[in-house]
Structure formats: structure tokens, C-alpha cells
Amino acid sequence: MDLTATTTTLAGAAAEVARLLPSRVFDPVLAGVLISADAHGVVLAGSDREHAVRLARTALVHAEGRALVPAKPLAETLRALDTEQVRLVVEGSRLAIRTPGARFALPLLDVDVHPGVPEPPPLTGTVRGALLQAAVVAAASAASRDDALPIFTGLRMWVENGRLAMMASDRYRMAMVTLPWQPAPDGAPLDLLAPAAVLVDVVKQVGRADSVALHADADRIGLTWGSDSVSTALLAAPFPDERARKLLAATVSGTVEVDADALAAAVRRASPYAGPHGTVTLVPADGELRVQGSDPQAGESEEAVKAVVSGHHGTKVYQARYLADALRAFTGRTVRMRLQDGLRPTVFTAEPDETEVELTYLVVPMRPPAH
Amino acid sequence: MDLTATTTTLAGAAAEVARLLPSRVFDPVLAGVLISADAHGVVLAGSDREHAVRLARTALVHAEGRALVPAKPLAETLRALDTEQVRLVVEGSRLAIRTPGARFALPLLDVDVHPGVPEPPPLTGTVRGALLQAAVVAAASAASRDDALPIFTGLRMWVENGRLAMMASDRYRMAMVTLPWQPAPDGAPLDLLAPAAVLVDVVKQVGRADSVALHADADRIGLTWGSDSVSTALLAAPFPDERARKLLAATVSGTVEVDADALAAAVRRASPYAGPHGTVTLVPADGELRVQGSDPQAGESEEAVKAVVSGHHGTKVYQARYLADALRAFTGRTVRMRLQDGLRPTVFTAEPDETEVELTYLVVPMRPPAH
Structure with missing residues (x-):
């Protein structure tokens, strides 16, 4: 095998294969990149039986063939090169990575021992x-x-x-x-x-x-x-499909409409006060949602975020990071929180936007701390 | 104490105090920020007896006074604010951080227990x-x-x-x-x-x-x-001043002049091949310095870097990361490597530049691997 390719193209593909294959495997062959060159160009592929990846790239192929080499040093070497073009050529028991003035020689792994890279399913x-x-x-x-x-x-x-x-x-x-x-x-x-x-x-x-x-x-x-x-x-x-569907059928007692980013920022500011259980308390009120934190060392926080509040509603306690994850999924949008009684989950939705991705996010509230 | 200040100014100072004080101390008072407000503005200070920091900042002081609060939640809260101005005001046993719509209340630590922040020495x-x-x-x-x-x-x-x-x-x-x-x-x-x-x-x-x-x-x-x-x-x-001075008195056998960045890049590219001891080998030759690596798994590398080589010289083996550290200190400059016999250190210097900072860096070579 002997080919010349654009360094950044090949480096990107090698990095991608190395990233998707686990680096710690029992059999080094499974952490190898299978490089195949033919008239169409070069294919970098790898599989540890569980994952499989196959990336076709343009290359000037001087001699067809294939080679299996360790993924990580291949990716690291290509990434560190500063020449525009790079040549890969099999020389004896080595795959040489050549640029003017430099030669990096990776040992060839045994292609015949490799389990092969499965084709995608139908x-x-x-x-x-x-x-x-x-x-x-x-x-x-x-x-x-x-x-x-x-x-x-x-x-x-x-x-x-x-x-x-x-x-x-x-x-x-x-x-x-x-x-x-x-x-x-x-x-x-x-x-x-x-x-x-x-x-x-x-x-x-x-x-x-x-x-x-x-x-x-x-x-x-x-x-x-x-x-x-x-x-x-x-x-x-x-x-558990059925249980999940039941959770989606909410019995709503009250709703809160709020800017997702504004609420996320308030939750972030309350996080130093989230206490040993990492919780924040949301208190719906007239025209606003109050975000409260309390921590034995750090102190207390309260911030009001403008909101449209309707229906029957009460105080809810949430894991701050679950709330942050939910709100991040609605970045840039107005989120509607539908509250249910007790410890039943709160349902987060938004009006469908131009992307047509529709998202429903449920967060289960926590039992309020005993006083 | 009651003051209003620019949020970013105060946030920067609080972050600096929190960064320079250790966060894990036995006595929470030592992880506190001492905030003092008077007619001149506000001073944020801290000391864990070993380190001391004192930062004076502009503030509109409504009421003079001082307060000791935990450094980390203060810094985190100020950093997360998005209002231009912030007010710090002592309210009972709390320091309140106030912005329109939000109040964060840090517990006051006992100022009288704090060891004080020492003045700088002469x-x-x-x-x-x-x-x-x-x-x-x-x-x-x-x-x-x-x-x-x-x-x-x-x-x-x-x-x-x-x-x-x-x-x-x-x-x-x-x-x-x-x-x-x-x-x-x-x-x-x-x-x-x-x-x-x-x-x-x-x-x-x-x-x-x-x-x-x-x-x-x-x-x-x-x-x-x-x-x-x-x-x-x-x-x-x-x-050990005397030993250090003796090391600086080099008996030079040969010199290599090379672009520090070019050699650093070659050393970086050789690093995947640095082997179990993390070493690279430098071989001075006619008009170039060869950088070699060898690793039982990854393979071998050799790269030539343009260099002016003179005098008697031999192959030297170095820790790749020590070589990288030395070359980073000469970034953008031509470095002169003065080689000594055997395992005596290699001396790195450069022509003084306009900054007038003069640097001499010594790296002790390693014993070449036995074959």
C-alpha cells in the first residue's frame, strides 16, 4: 500500500476512528485502524466487535493494498504534522508515515486476526x-x-x-x-x-x-x-414502554410559562446554595417564579423570574442539575411547565418551532426537606 | 456595611481571593473573604496565615463597616450575576448580595477569630x-x-x-x-x-x-x-547554591543552534514514540539535528530539523517533556544548545532579546537504553 493524502483530511478521519474505538482493549488488534487503499481512494475503518466505523476519504493511491496499525499513535502523529500532504506507505513490517524530513513507522498488526468491520444493517x-x-x-x-x-x-x-x-x-x-x-x-x-x-x-x-x-x-x-x-x-x-407512556399522561394542576434561559440562569445562580442534596425550590407566585436555595454553610438565595402562572400550584423541590438539564434542552425558547400534585413529575414542553423537533421533558420533584 | 459596586470588578476581585486561598482548610474562617468598606472604596482581603491577598476596588459606600464571608460562594454568586451593578449589605447575621429581583444571603463568619491579613514586608x-x-x-x-x-x-x-x-x-x-x-x-x-x-x-x-x-x-x-x-x-x-553554580560552569564539547519552535514541534511529534521512559534521542549531524523516538508498541520515528552544528558532539537521550519545557521557555527564538560529554547537562541559551530577560536552561541527559 502506498498513498498520498491531505494531512488534515486523514488526521480528522484517524482521530474519529480512534475516538469511537475504546482505547483499552484486551486484544490490541481491536484498537487498530484498518487502512484500505484502492482506485477509489482510502478507507479508514475499525471495529471492536461492539462498535464499527468506516470512513472513506480522497487519496492519490500509488499502490493498492491494506494495513492494520494502532489507532492512537496514527491519530496523534497525523494530528501533530504541519505539512499539507502526507504519504502512507507499507515498508516491510511497518506502515511509514512520511513527510519531507520525517518518517514515523508504525508496526503492522495482523490483518488476518482482525474480526472485520461489519457492514451497516438494512x-x-x-x-x-x-x-x-x-x-x-x-x-x-x-x-x-x-x-x-x-x-x-x-x-x-x-x-x-x-x-x-x-x-x-x-x-x-x-x-x-x-x-x-x-x-x-x-x-x-x-x-x-x-x-x-x-x-x-x-x-x-x-x-x-x-x-x-x-x-x-x-x-x-x-x-x-x-x-x-x-x-x-x-x-x-x-x-419499560408502558410505564413511560403512563408518566406522559399528566394530570395537570397548574402551569408556569417562563423563558427557559432566564430560569436556567437563576437556577445556576442558586446552585451555590443548593445544599447537601443539590436541590433548588421553585415557588410559583403572581407573575413570577421564585427560585430558592438554602445551604447550611453558604447561606440562602431567592430570585424572582418573570413568568405566566395559572391554575392551582404549590412549591416544588428539584435536583438543581436535573432542572438545568431540562431547561438546556429548551434553550432560546419559552418553556411551559405543567405541575402535578405531590411527587408526580413536572412536564416541560414548548411550542413547536421551525425545526419541527418536539420535546417533552419530565422531571420528578423531590420530597421537600423536613424542618 | 452597605455598598454598591460594578459587578465584574467585584466578581474579579472575589475570584482572585478565592483562587489564592486554599479551599480546603480546617478552619472555615481561613477560607473567608474579609470585606472592608470605607470612604476610599472597598477592600477584599484574605489570609490562611501562609498566603495573604488584599485587593482595593472602587465602590459607592453607603455605610462603612466590614464583614467576613465564605470566599467560594461569594465568588460563584458574583460571577453568575448578569446585572451591571451589585449591592453588598449586612442584614442581621447575613451579608446580602442584592440585584433587582434577587437576594443571596451569605452567613457572616466571626471577624474576631480571623488572624488578620498581614501587611507586605519591606x-x-x-x-x-x-x-x-x-x-x-x-x-x-x-x-x-x-x-x-x-x-x-x-x-x-x-x-x-x-x-x-x-x-x-x-x-x-x-x-x-x-x-x-x-x-x-x-x-x-x-x-x-x-x-x-x-x-x-x-x-x-x-x-x-x-x-x-x-x-x-x-x-x-x-x-x-x-x-x-x-x-x-x-x-x-x-x-544548594554552590552546586547550582558549578553546573552553570559548562565544559562544552559541541554546540547546536536551532529554531526553538521547530525543534519543539519535532519533539512533540516524536512523543507518541517516546517509549516506556518517555525519552527522545537527539542526533546532531551535518546541518541538521535528528529527533528519534522508539516504542515497543507504537513503532519508531525520525525527523530532521535544520540546525547549525559545530564542535565535537554525540547522541543524547532526554526526557521528552523536560526537553519540551526547556524549548517552550525559548518560544519564538533561536536556541543555542551547548553539549557536554557523558551525562553532564546540556545548556540552553539564546541571544538576549529586546525584553532583556536572560535565560539559561539546563537539562540532564539520560543514560542511553541498553540494547
Whole structure:
């Protein structure tokens, strides 16, 4: 194999493969980048069996072939180069990365031992990249980061009423998003539970893609856009769909309409006073929502945020960071908080905007501290 | 006490006091900010006995007085405010931070229990802020971060031939800097060992000060500029001055002149190949300096950097990060490396530039790996 490519192009692709593959694996072959050069250009790919990534890039190929090398030193070396072009060439048992005056030689790993990079599962439909990114980030913010309970680390995805739907919950809050969906003709069905953190990582790259294709079967979900393709294994656990739907059917006792950013700023200012349990108290009042904090060391805080308050309502106590996560998902918009009695969740929604992403966010209030 | 001040001014001062006082202290009073308001404005001060900081700021004082409050929540609250002005007013057992619509109430700590904020020791002389910052950062980069051997965490400071001199060493490298110095008439002598990390923290603020005054006695060093004043306790241990001077008297066998940034970039690119001991090898050759790395997993690297090489010289092995630290101190300049035989240190210098800060940096080479 022997090729010349633009350094930044190749460095970006190598960094992406290195980022999506776990760096600590038992078998170093699984942390390798498979570089394949042919008449069409170069493909950088990798798979640790769970995740798979395949990125096609333009290159001037002098000799076709392929090579498997450790992902991290490849990415680090390419990133540190300051020449416009770089040459990759197999020399004996090494892949040489050559620029004028410098040669970096990575050991070749055994291609035959590599499990291969699986093709994406069948196509199910397409979405706009920017919408997919916004929807995944918003929904996944309600997922748990604790691997001990895998279902709560998952992002539930399915198609409902012609729209793509996503849901996640860590039991203390829940987010549900729907967005426009273009089903593929004879497309495979989409109904799965994917690892939320992996999807958040992957969609960082899709924001500028006009169209992102979703692929799925019983075992994997795949995303393809431009000449990039990523797939990952699904979570096997069953998501408690019914319980989630029941939570969405709220019995509203009062509503508060407030600027999401203004409330988020007040919650941030109350955070030094959030006390040992990290809580803030919201007190709906006439024309305003009062944000209160109290901490045995730091003292007390109270701030009034302009709001439209209606119906029956009482004081609610929330985890400050859950409230901040919920409000961040509505950045730049007016959020409507629908309050329910007791410890039933508060429902956050907003009027649909031009992006057509519709979000419902639930946060379960906490028991007020005993006095 | 009751005053109104510009929020950003007060927030900056509170952040500075909070940054320079340790946040984890046994006695919460020592993590407090002492706020004093009188006809001249407001002073924010703090001291944990070891460090002391005093910052005078403009304020409209409605009622004179003073208050001691926890530094961290004060700094966090002021930083998060988005109003132009803020009012601080003592209300009962609280210091209230007030803006339209919001009130944050910090508990008052007992002023009478506070040890007080010591005045700076006697004046010794003055230096330009930008030069002091550059000199301290360069010299301190050779100091140890390991508190187990306190003298090697110190920055030695004295006056020599009418210039301010500084020196630090962790035993594997050493930096010596001199810069222009304006002694105070009848000024106290300057000859001390100060904690390098504290000074690096303090000089972050002095870069734009035309003149920084240095104060010292047998126990403390103080820096004052504008309306700011910081002092800290000296290290009691004696620095091995004589050994350091012997190291500076080099027996040069060969020299290499090279662009510091070009060599630093090559060392950075060799770092993924620096192996288990984090080393790079420099091989002086005809018109170039070759930078080599070798790692059992990552592979090998070799890069040639244009250089003027003269005299007798051989291959040298260095810790990559020590080499990087030394070269960073010469950013933008041509560095002259003077090589000595065997494991005697390599001496890095540059032609004096318009700033008149003169730097000598020593790095001890390592024994080449056995084959």
C-alpha cells in the first residue's frame, strides 16, 4: 500500500476512528485502524466487535493494498504534522508515515486476526443531520450514565405517526422527542434500544449532513452520512414502554410559562446554595417564579423570574442539575411547565418551532426537606 | 456595611481571593473573604496565615463597616450575576448580595477569630510586570511539583550585578533567569527561596502592570501592583547554591543552534514514540539535528530539523517533556544548545532579546537504553 493524502483530511478521519474505538482493549488488534487503499481512494475503518466505523476519504493511491496499525499513535502523529500532504506507505513490517524530513513507522498488526468491520444493517429511513443531533442530545440528557442498570443508559427509538420518536429515562427524569422522518421504500422497521452515550458521541459529526440514513436490525443500529458509516450493538434489555407512556399522561394542576434561559440562569445562580442534596425550590407566585436555595454553610438565595402562572400550584423541590438539564434542552425558547400534585413529575414542553423537533421533558420533584 | 459596586470588578476581585486561598482548610474562617468598606472604596482581603491577598476596588459606600464571608460562594454568586451593578449589605447575621429581583444571603463568619491579613514586608525594589511574569514562568518550569523535597519546589531569588536573578531546579533540569531590576532607595535586601507554584499563580495577574514592587523579609515575600497586594511565606530550606553554580560552569564539547519552535514541534511529534521512559534521542549531524523516538508498541520515528552544528558532539537521550519545557521557555527564538560529554547537562541559551530577560536552561541527559 502506498498513498498520498491531505494531512488534515486523514488526521480528522484517524482521530474519529480512534475516538469511537475504546482505547483499552484486551486484544490490541481491536484498537487498530484498518487502512484500505484502492482506485477509489482510502478507507479508514475499525471495529471492536461492539462498535464499527468506516470512513472513506480522497487519496492519490500509488499502490493498492491494506494495513492494520494502532489507532492512537496514527491519530496523534497525523494530528501533530504541519505539512499539507502526507504519504502512507507499507515498508516491510511497518506502515511509514512520511513527510519531507520525517518518517514515523508504525508496526503492522495482523490483518488476518482482525474480526472485520461489519457492514451497516438494512436501511430503515433518513432524517436531517441537524435535527437528529438536536433530538439525540436532548433525549439522551435524561439517560443514566450508570452501567449497572443498562436499560436506563439506553435511547429508545421507534417510528410513530410517521415521525421518528426517541425516549430515555434514568427514573428521575424522562425525555421524549419526535422529529420528521423519511421512511425508506420497503425499509426495515425501526424499534430498538441503543446505547445513548454512543449515539451522542456519533451525532457530534452529523450536524452539517443534509441527510443521515438510519440502519437497523435485531442486533445493531447504524448511521451513514456522506462517506461515513458508524454502527453499534443494541442493548438487549426491554425498555419499560408502558410505564413511560403512563408518566406522559399528566394530570395537570397548574402551569408556569417562563423563558427557559432566564430560569436556567437563576437556577445556576442558586446552585451555590443548593445544599447537601443539590436541590433548588421553585415557588410559583403572581407573575413570577421564585427560585430558592438554602445551604447550611453558604447561606440562602431567592430570585424572582418573570413568568405566566395559572391554575392551582404549590412549591416544588428539584435536583438543581436535573432542572438545568431540562431547561438546556429548551434553550432560546419559552418553556411551559405543567405541575402535578405531590411527587408526580413536572412536564416541560414548548411550542413547536421551525425545526419541527418536539420535546417533552419530565422531571420528578423531590420530597421537600423536613424542618 | 452597605455598598454598591460594578459587578465584574467585584466578581474579579472575589475570584482572585478565592483562587489564592486554599479551599480546603480546617478552619472555615481561613477560607473567608474579609470585606472592608470605607470612604476610599472597598477592600477584599484574605489570609490562611501562609498566603495573604488584599485587593482595593472602587465602590459607592453607603455605610462603612466590614464583614467576613465564605470566599467560594461569594465568588460563584458574583460571577453568575448578569446585572451591571451589585449591592453588598449586612442584614442581621447575613451579608446580602442584592440585584433587582434577587437576594443571596451569605452567613457572616466571626471577624474576631480571623488572624488578620498581614501587611507586605519591606520594599526591596521594582520590576516590569511583563518581564517578571515571563521570568517566573520560565524559571519555575524547572521546579519540582513534589512537596516531599521542598527545596526543589522553590524559586531562588536574589540580586546580582544589579539584576534580579531567579533559579529553580528539580535535580534533572535547572533554569536561571536574570532581568532588569530597580532597587528601592534604602531597600531591604532580596535573597530568598519562595514557593515556585504560588508565584506562578500570582504573576498570572501582573502581566499588564508597568511596575511590580517586590517586598521581602526573612519570613515572607510580597508582590504589590496597582491596588493589589499578595504575600506568601518563604520556604525555610537552604537551596544548594554552590552546586547550582558549578553546573552553570559548562565544559562544552559541541554546540547546536536551532529554531526553538521547530525543534519543539519535532519533539512533540516524536512523543507518541517516546517509549516506556518517555525519552527522545537527539542526533546532531551535518546541518541538521535528528529527533528519534522508539516504542515497543507504537513503532519508531525520525525527523530532521535544520540546525547549525559545530564542535565535537554525540547522541543524547532526554526526557521528552523536560526537553519540551526547556524549548517552550525559548518560544519564538533561536536556541543555542551547548553539549557536554557523558551525562553532564546540556545548556540552553539564546541571544538576549529586546525584553532583556536572560535565560539559561539546563537539562540532564539520560543514560542511553541498553540494547
